Amino acid sequence: MMPIVVTTDVRKNFGSVQALDGVSIQIPAGQVLCIVGPSGSGKSTLLRCINQLERIDSGAVWVDGELIGYRRVGDKLYELTDAEIARQRLTSGMVFQRFNLFQHMTALENIIEGPVTVQKRRRTQAIDEALVLLERVGLSAKRDAYPSELSGGQQQRVAIARALAMKPKLMLFDEPTSALDPELVGEVLAVMKDLARSGMTMIVVTHELGFAREVANEVVFMDRGAIVERGSPQEVLVHPKQQRTRDFIAAVLA
């Protein structure tokens, strides 16, 4: 099966800090990849490079068979325009640690904004689909609530619905439960498990090792901008080979 995301030797520096030091991953369609690692290990940066919220310094990223950010002509890579990058982003949906719901729009308006403004779909049709999505994340009653009127868990579920409304082939989750009060984590993870069961390809940066063990097809452990260990959840999280992985898991579970 053709992988839906391929990164090859991706490097990224922020000033003198090397955030990504040659990262290569492949994710087959329909799989769930969890990326774990200490903060500053580059896992969020990798996710943001896949969605072009960061520009990579070298290497290459393909999403759904398409080279990201550049057009190849002969032996040169030409940078794409703003509009072309925006179009490429439609392949993936992104969920942020801090939800980032549009504060001046209700839950329903947040969800239909992309379909109506970007994809130019009919408003009535977008609303119908948005209501189905709200139902799916269990928030039909909150369609007219503004983000400031919702709890963190509710906001994150609306954010997932907003990303799904674009009908992406791939969902990227950047620490989706890290900003939540402990009692609200479960409701968001439940929606994500449901999504994984439906066959969505997902890349999840997370500290929720339980979720990774239960849902992931593959787990990658990153540290200092590089992949330290990868394998099945059993291999990486239960029987890690590398000392750094063992230390991290011990620290998280402590």
Added chain:
Amino acid sequence: MSTTAPSPVGTGQTAHFDPSIAHLTHVPRRHYGRWIASALILAAFALVVKAFAEGQIDWAVVGQFFTAQSIISGLGNTIIMTVCAMALGITLGVLFAIMVMSPNPVLKGVAVFYIWFFRGTPLLLQLLLWFNLALVFPRIGIPGLFEARMVDVMTPFVATLLGLGINQGAYTAEVVRSGILSVDAGQTEAAKAIGMTRLTTLRRIVLPQAMRVIIPPVGNEVISMVKLTSIASVIGFAEVLRNAQTVYYANARVIELLIVSAGWYLIIVTLLSIGQHFLERYFAKGTGRRSRPAMRPAVEG
């Protein structure tokens, strides 16, 4: 001097409690200072009112000219100029704020120069420059398409509009820029993530949220603009103060006509303040500051 040590204030009295005082009536503190201050201010105010009532002001003339033809038409010009100059100022302000924040160094340079120049020179000087532009460029036009004499184009209205509007744009650009900066970067990232381009993000996501920060200072600037139009009287623009002057040059009722003008400025500014209040409420949506019935921040899961 006494040789006894100061008595311990707190400790000695808390030693015995008297539960019976729980029934006693609480008497609020008397604010004698406020009563005295009020009395003094009222007295002073009465003196001022008396002075004006007995002074050399013919209040009948004030009433007579308050709705005089010439004053009302000047008032109309003041309002039209405020609206036009502010519209031009806000348009330029948004445009140049976006240019200042643009990654394009040419656009950014132009905008920085614009703000530097028009904030850096007096408004009165700019008005005089526009009005006397014919001294530099006697004729204006696009070769072959149209041509006109500058003195015909640069009427007092046009000169005032350009002077006030372009100067206002330089200030509004800074207000709009601070409004844009006040919107969380996460909003822009979320907009990008659903495939919006930079300009769509600005129009749909960032500017509507920036409005909450932009409206109060711009409201302030509208109010200030109403009054700024009066300096256009120096280049002969027939706004309310200019027309009041024309009248008092003829009838010598200087103070009466100045009072008429002051009254009208106060009326316009009061109406604008009320409008600003409603505008602020509209753009506060989603911030939780606009109270909506039966909608409190939810805490349940």
